[in-house]
Amino acid sequence: MYSIVTREDTIRIPAEYIRAGRNLAEHIDELANDAFEGRFDSNENYTVLTYDHAPLGRGKIIHGDGAIFQRVTFKALLFTMENNEVIDGYASEISEYGAFVRIGPMEALLHKSQILDEPINVNLGIKRIEGSKTGKYIEEGTFVRSRVVSKAINQNDPRASKIGLNCKMDGLGSYEWLQEQD
Numbered sequence: 001m002y003s004i005v006t007r008e009d010t011i012r013i014p015a016e017y018i019r020a021g022r023n024l025a026e027h028i029d030e031l032a033n034d035a036f037e038g039r040f041d042s043n044e045n046y047t048v049l050t051y052d053h054a055p056l057g058r059g060k061i062i063h064g065d066g067a068i069f070q071r072v073t074f075k076a077l078l079f080t081m082e083n084n085e086v087i088d089g090y091a092s093e094i095s096e097y098g099a100f101v102r103i104g105p106m107e108a109l110l111h112k113s114q115i116l117d118e119p120i121n122v123n124l125g126i127k128r129i130e131g132s133k134t135g136k137y138i139e140e141g142t143f144v145r146s147r148v149v150s151k152a153i154n155q156n157d158p159r160a161s162k163i164g165l166n167c168k169m170d171g172l173g174s175y176e177w178l179q180e181q182d
Helices: 027-037 173-179
Strands: 004-012 046-055 068-079 086-095 097-104 106-111 122-123 128-132 137-139 145-150 162-164
Touching: 004 027, 027 046, 027 086, 086 106, 086 137, 097 162, 106 145, 122 173, 145 173
Parallel strands: 106 162
Antiparallel strands: 004 068, 046 068, 086 097, 086 145, 097 106, 122 128, 128 137, 145 162
16 A cells, blocks of 8 residues: 655765755755665655655754764655555566565565465466466466565565465455456
């Protein structure tokens, strides 16, 4: 789920950005984007985008650092996933483990054991995961509705975060399967 919130935080403005004739506000957008975008916050919200950055008061210089630490206010576009939330995405890659599903700005793993209640065949040659009894399949580009069943968020390296999905329950799976059920 996406949401837009207003936030306050501190950015570090290095000494090389502080030059005569240069407006400090010109650098705040760039530095704030680098500081906040593409990261998880303490509540496991992923910051997709920040905008409308504005300084709050005067910055502070810390002895021995030489940089300015400036409080800023900004608007942020957040992506949030809750455990057990039903989420839509598409299979971006098929591997021997299952399907990597693109959900919003990140990828999650739909492990092959969490796709169907039947034996699964993984064919990496045609990039397809197929049920051996029903013939239901997921391949790259297939749109999938699944449930978030596990999250291990790495705030220091968002790409190393691990999100697990399940689509064994009724109402979940490939959009094609769901249309067949109607």
